[in-house]
Amino acid sequence: MNGLSLSEFCCLFCCPPCPSRIAAKLAFLPPEPTYDFLADGTGKYVLTLTERAEWQYTDQDKEKVEGFYTRTNRGNKIGCLYVRCSNTARFTILFSHGNAVDLGQMSSFYLGLGSRINCNIFSYDYSGYGVSAGKPSEKNLYADIDAAWLALRTRYGISPENIILYGQSIGTVPTVDLAARYEVGAVILHSPLMSGMRVAFPNTKRTWFFDAFPSIDKVPKVTSPTLVIHGTEDEVIDFSHGLTIFERCPKAVEPLWVEGAGHNDVELYTAYLERLKQFVNVELVN
Template identity: 55%
Template sequence: MIKFKQFQEKCPNHLRLSYACRYDYSGYGQSSGKPTEQNTYADIETAYKCLIENYGAKEEEIILYGQSVGSGPTVDLAARLPHLRAIMLHSPILSGLRVMYPVKRTYWFDIYKNIDKISLVNCPVLVIHGTSDEVVDFSHGKKLWELCNEKYEPLWLKGGKHCDLELFPEYLTHAKKFISTVEKSPSQRSTWRKVQNSLNLPDRALIALNHQGRALIKRKI
């Protein structure tokens, strides 16, 4: 189930007009089906295609956001999109099995293997994690950041737990800074910028937020 809603919130000036796209994973909320790993990959793919086909978004305009288990579908999709603008990972996991056991290798039956896919992501990556996370250990976010190809200054929130990071003032400040930076970054978006400038088009930014079954898209037009 995918829904769009226009909304306003505290964002950088270039993100004045926003839209929210919320979707339920298979088997949750108003979505039918079963909540399996492969189905969640199909779910985020469907949300992405909806942006491209129904709303005229371009890959290089999109920033993906994944929180906790939602980082799995986010990293999986990002690894297959070479021109994505950026991704934000909030309390991400290395893999499903590693959340429960400190294994040193990847097993075939593991799920959401972010540790093996993050190196395939070729866009700027912001990682945010609380140092006192009681669900997904802080080491998950730290290790993922170390494995990123295009690292952005991470945000390690001292004392932050799994579900309270948005309450820290640094959270929004750092996220705004990241969005502003990738908006101006020439890497992998240079071609789009040249076309944009030559045609005198306005800036547009889209953010797909995947938070354990949700996606938000913010768009300036």
């Protein structure tokens, strides 16, 4: 997410584009796909990863990862991954990943994270990312998570109280949208943004009609326990976004402000894993 030039700024206010144009300008950078789903002849798919996916486990561990397609209500076929990290997991995390990565690049992280906090992880690629068809847009983002939610509920029979919605960066946008409409086990917002305009123009104090990703207006409707995580030195989405989102969450739990962390290294700090373990295995259980 980059700031806009003066000429783009003037253009924006002289003839404001539709929200999807702002969304595309600010947010979407799909990488070259790092994986594929190969049909095995039985109606199932085998996950194949390129070197750029940087798989960190064994070939046997790859059997814990199930890939498949589902279709959104906007007609796009999107790729999904279900990672069986634990046989005793109470919760399944519906993970909406950040920008400029796809499911292939995230697969090792999912297996490692789920194993450490005793959760299974279900994730999906946004329209235009990985093997998912279509183009990235704000409307598709919401349709994508709706399709993922439906697949998780119906294919695996997991009830809402056992689902944790986890959004990272741009992934907090569909996460907040879904969490504002359904009560779930919990919500985790990792480096959230208030809205697209507030990222591009930090002094924005209101939500304009042409703004994109207005999470700040949806967060007050989230009724599930919510953990907000943000690095204090975030150079992409300023720390103030996390603070304000936290203040607007009706059921916010103690947040995790990672001192000195930027936008892409929060997971490298020991406090990250410790806070997640405490939240998932202690606070949500008691």
